[in-house]
Amino acid sequence: METLETIKKQCQLLRLGAVTGKVEALADRAAAEGLSYLEFIRQLLDSELEDRRRRDQQRREKAACLPLNHHLEQYDSSREERLPKARLEQLKELTWLDQNYNIILMGPSGTGKTMLSAGLCxxxxxxxxxxxxxTMEQLMTILRTKDIATVARADYARLTRAQLIVIDDMMMISQNKMEANAFFHFINTLHEKTSFIITTNKSPKQWVEILGDEVITTALLDRLLYRCEIIQLAGESYRMQNRKSIFETIG
Structure with missing residues (x-):
């Protein structure tokens, strides 16, 4: 038992958190199955690596800030106006991401733009x-406060190292010239280094109305549309078609 406790303490000092709690069980199994020392060590290290992979995945999912509905399995490709299943499967291969392509999902509210973008993310x-x-609102808050707020500064640094950024509901909020400038410089900084998925119910021609500056809008579109797939979604709002009522359960 003294040896076991020593090994546990050594694992803690080496920050092998997963191994620390499994040493005894794995040692008992190794003895019962007659495993070699090398196989026992391999299983210990496999256990630690798997735990680190799982925790890293959890950290990255948390940092992504995904909305609740982000599973592409829930997307209904059967309806004619939705993205066909074959095209969705092609997007899931992520070759466009390796090639630094952008995707613009355009269409009315409720047609699945956010679910698709979150699912691909x-x-x-x-x-x-x-x-x-x-969201566009969250991004603009980061750009406005990154020089004065620690959290915004950290998030901005995280985004500048991103391989993919989803900007949801782009052009939903009006911007003054300073904000439009900040947004352009953000996109310009990451141009051809980071892929963007943008969801919007405004056509690119309407963006100038939101940004309020034709020169900035033209420069922004020049960068976003250079390597870009525009996907037009149509149809009635999924939320309205599947809306729930508080009266449904009343007899």
Missing amino acids: YHAVKNGYRAYFR
Whole structure:
């Protein structure tokens, strides 16, 4: 028992958290199955590596800030106006991400833009990419406060190292010239280094109305549309078609 406790303390000092709690069980199993010393060590290290992979995945998912509905399995591709299943499967291969392509999901509210963008972001995170989901409002708050707020500064630094950034509901909020400038410089900084998925119910021609500056809008579009797939979604709002009522359970 003294040897076991010593090994546990050594594991703690080496920060082998997963191994610390499994040493005894794995040692008993090794003895019962007659495992070699090398096989026993391999299983110990496998246990630690698997735990680290799991915790790293959890950290990256938390940092991504995904909305509740982010599983592409829930997306209904059967309806004619939705993204066909074959095209969705092609997007899930993420070759566009490796090639620094952007995706613009355009269409009315409720047509699945957020679910698709969040699902692709989650898929990227699962496959080891640094991917983040932010609404346009959240992103603008980060850009406005990064020089005065520690949390915003850390999030901004995280985004500048991203391989994929989802900007949800782009052009939903009006911006003054200073904010439009900050947004352009953010996109310009990451141009051809980071892929973007943008969801919007405004056509690129309408963006100038929100940004209020034709020169900035033209420069922004020049960068975003250079390597870009525009996916037009249509149809009625999924939320309205599947809305729930508080009266449904009343007899």
